[in-house]
Amino acid sequence: MLRSLYSVPTRYVGSTVRVRADRASVRIYAGTELVKVHARVAPGKRSTDPSDYPMGKDVAAVRDVASLIASAKKCGVHVGVYAERLLAVPLPWTRMRLVYALLRLCKKFGNGRVEAICQSALAFDVVDVQRVARMLETAKPPASPSTDQRTVIALPAPVTARSKPPTHPRGRRR
Structure with a gap:
């Protein structure tokens, strides 16, 4: 055997x-x-x-991390950086499935939305594909404004706004 x-x-x-x-x-x-x-x-x-293996499936067979990152970069710059961060471990092929999940999110939600979420997640140092998926699922799709919503409304100044710098009670500046 x-x-x-x-x-x-x-x-x-x-x-x-x-x-x-x-x-x-x-x-x-x-x-x-x-x-x-x-x-x-x-x-x-x-x-x-x-x-x-058939064309395109050989990447998984040989655990080619570089071509997987290249596929992620085609979806967006920040998606590629996110994939690099996911694979930045001593044994990167153990986390290749996470990058495949990220690429599936790009197909499901579109490259632009995943790119924006990855950019936000990288800004807060959040490298978790499940969290990115939850963020995409709970995010509302961008709505197009109607013609009556395109007006500018002047807001009053905040109550805490001061016109002069504060002075010390005895007349001296700090």
Whole structure:
């Protein structure tokens, strides 16, 4: 029993394959056709060939952090910075799912809204994708003003406004 994971090309997913292994290699056959050869790995490990995955899915297979950050930067400058902050840990691939969640928020709410929320969150040093999602869900969509709302209203001066600087009770300035 191999107890390891080996990738096969996408076109063979769901079909029946046979596996033959020796001490050094693992050969995978579909019918009589040799489909893939992998070097044998220890039990519990995996051998993944990025060319086995469809275009765009190979990023997750090889844990390519740089291309994930580039995808986030396409959504907005602050979204990219937010993704960089999420992945700024010793083992960045452990937090890649958070960046995928951030990219899903961009698809759901639009790049502009997520960009604005990420900018605000970065200003307050809040790096939490679930909080960004809550902020987006509770935020009201921007309303377009009607023609009667476009008037300027003069506000009275605040009560605490002073025209002169305060003086000391004995006549001296502080």
